[in-house]
Amino acid sequence: MVKAPGVPAVEAKNLTKIYGQGESRVEVFQGLNFEIPEKSMIALMGPSGSGKSTLLNLLGLMDAPTGGSLKLFGKETSSMRDSERSSYRAQEVGFVFQFNALLAEFTVLENLWLSLRMSARKDSLPADGCDERERAMEWLKRWNLIQRAQHLPSQISGGEQQRVAILRALIRRPKILLADEPTGNLDKGSAEVVLKTLRDIQQELGVCIFLATHNEWVAEQAQEIWEISPARLSVRERAGRGD
Numbered sequence: 001m002v003k004a005p006g007v008p009a010v011e012a013k014n015l016t017k018i019y020g021q022g023e024s025r026v027e028v029f030q031g032l033n034f035e036i037p038e039k040s041m042i043a044l045m046g047p048s049g050s051g052k053s054t055l056l057n058l059l060g061l062m063d064a065p066t067g068g069s070l071k072l073f074g075k076e077t078s079s080m081r082d083s084e085r086s087s088y089r090a091q092e093v094g095f096v097f098q099f100n101a102l103l104a105e106f107t108v109l110e111n112l113w114l115s116l117r118m119s120a121r122k123d124s125l126p127a128d129g130c131d132e133r134e135r136a137m138e139w140l141k142r143w144n145l146i147q148r149a150q151h152l153p154s155q156i157s158g159g160e161q162q163r164v165a166i167l168r169a170l171i172r173r174p175k176i177l178l179a180d181e182p183t184g185n186l187d188k189g190s191a192e193v194v195l196k197t198l199r200d201i202q203q204e205l206g207v208c209i210f211l212a213t214h215n216e217w218v219a220e221q222a223q224e225i226w227e228i229s230p231a232r233l234s235v236r237e238r239a240g241r242g243d
């Protein structure tokens with residue numbers, strides 16, 4: 001696994017998730033051990049039902065593990081108070097889903113603007129006093145979506161919607177981005193543009209990206225590919241990669 005000095009973004013020991021009890025009990029994984037270094041980009045692959053979304057939900061504190069230890073940026077999550085969990089979700093983590101869940105009644109610009117508004121952290125806003133709207137416009141310009149600023153999500157393409165969803169998640173400058181099949185409903189050309197946006201922003205902001213995908217090409221863009229199969233997480237060996 002990729003190693004880096006300093007505190008890892010995620011450190012899991014003996015991480016276990018079991019849903020339900022008795023006949024409806026589903027043991028998704030048991031005893032996973034892994035570290036995600038800060039600023040890394042890792043792709044998570046595995047068959048349907050292997051636990052990719054479950055793992056992303058645990059890392060986003062949307063759900064709690066059944067057992068084991070989960071540290072996020074050095075902090076043990078089991079002892080976090082509700083207010084700390086909410087503040088992590090609002091400020092430290094960004095989500096991108098397969099179906100982007102942009103707010104349908106709001107324009108592209110408003111979707112970004114609202115994301116900034118909802119993030120209470122003041123240092124996510126520029127120090128020079130320019131407001132959230134200007135910041136959202138800057139991002140749309142920078143990522144070639146300015147022509148779509150006043151459009152509703154239904155008036156732009158699926159690939160554009162997904163790129164807006166990425167900007168919306170990253171404009172708050174989270175420390176980790178969790179992406180669950182972000183290109184799952186896109187054709188290859190749009191998926192390539194979405195991935196390029198994701199990689200470029202990752203490098204510019206130094207954000208850590210953990211991305212679940214069924215798509216080999218998408219996974220190849222990451223530094224490492226992790227494979228999850230019933231109860232096991234392993235790093236895929238790849239020839240000739242220096243990063």
Ligand SMILES: Nc1ncnc2c1ncn2[C@@H]1O[C@H](COP(=O)(O)OP(=O)(O)OP(=O)(O)O)[C@@H](O)[C@H]1O
Nearest residue numbers: 019020026028046047048049050051052053054055
């Ligand atoms: N809330 C839940 N209650 C009970 N079982 C669940 C729940 N959520 C997920 N599961 C089960 O846990 C297992 C892992 O589901 P998960 O959604 O994490 O898989 P996945 O790898 O993301 O699959 P896919 O590639 O289809 O998205 C599946 O067997 C699923 O049915």
Ligand SMILES: [Mg+2]
Nearest residue numbers: 052053054180
């Ligand atoms: Mg899933």
